[in-house]
Structure formats: structure tokens, C-alpha cells
Amino acid sequence: MTASTRLSPGLAQRIKDAEAVFVSVVSAWEIEIKKNLGKLLAPDDLEATLAILNVRPLSVTLQDAIVAGRLPRHHRDPFDRMLIAQATLQSLTLVTSDAILKAYDVPVMLV
Numbered sequence: 282m283t284a285s286t287r288l289s290p291g292l293a294q295r296i297k298d299a300e301a302v303f304v305s306v307v308s309a310w311e312i313e314i315k316k317n318l319g320k321l322l323a324p325d326d327l328e329a330t331l332a333i334l335n336v337r338p339l340s341v342t343l344q345d346a347i348v349a350g351r352l353p354r355h356h357r358d359p360f361d362r363m364l365i366a367q368a369t370l371q372s373l374t375l376v377t378s379d380a381i382l383k384a385y386d387v388p389v390m391l392v
Contacts, residue, residue, distance in 0.1 A: 287378065287392050295390070296376065303339040303373060304331055307363045339367055355384035 296302060315321035324330040341363065349366035356362060365385050368375045374388040383389050
């Protein structure tokens with residue numbers, strides 16, 4: 282996960298240098314779904330791997346759900362809409378390959 286060829290060396294370093302790195306439980310859910318469909322390679326014990334990497338879990342709250350439901354329809358994917366809501370409410374930066382997320386008022390670092 283830390284040696285992904287999709288991350289530029291500069292982006293990988295920015296993530297390593299960050300004060301804190303979070304992964305939404307929504308991302309973990311999507312990772313497991315895609316892994317089970319054979320569309321993604323991921324560790325067998327994602328939770329342990331993230332803990333070793335000192336990545337903090339970000340739970341979904343009622344406020345996250347309300348904000349996600351009220352977002353403009355720039356993006357229809359419910360997983361991404363939740364990530365946008367969480368980043369907005371927690372003042373976080375999203376790391377993504379999905380340029381559509383830049384349509385929202387949230388900091389985005391494109392992979």
C-alpha cells in the first residue's frame with residue numbers, strides 16, 4: 282500500500298510527512314467490496330495493515346450523512362459523496378484519482 286506506483290514520489294512523501302493520515306471506514310468498505318470482486322489487490326488484514334502504517338480510522342457520523350445527502354450532484358457515487366462530506370466537516374484533504382471531486386469546495390490532491 283505504501284509502495285503504490287500510482288502515487289508520485291512527491292505525493293507519497295507528502296502523505297508520509299502529514300501530521301495525521303485518516304482512512305474513512307467508507308474507503309475500507311469499498312476496498313473490501315472491490316477486493317472480493319477481484320477488482321483490487323489489498324491486504325488480507327486491512328485493519329492491521331492500516332494500524333501498522335499509523336493510519337487513523339475515520340468513522341461515519343449522522344452529520345456526515347446529512348451533509349453527504351445535501352451535496353450538489355456533481356458526483357453520484359455515494360462512497361465519494363461521503364468522503365467529500367467527511368473531508369469538509371473535518372477540514373481534511375482528499376487524496377484521489379477522481380478529478381470530479383475538485384468540483385466540490387474541499388482540498389483535493391490528485392494521484
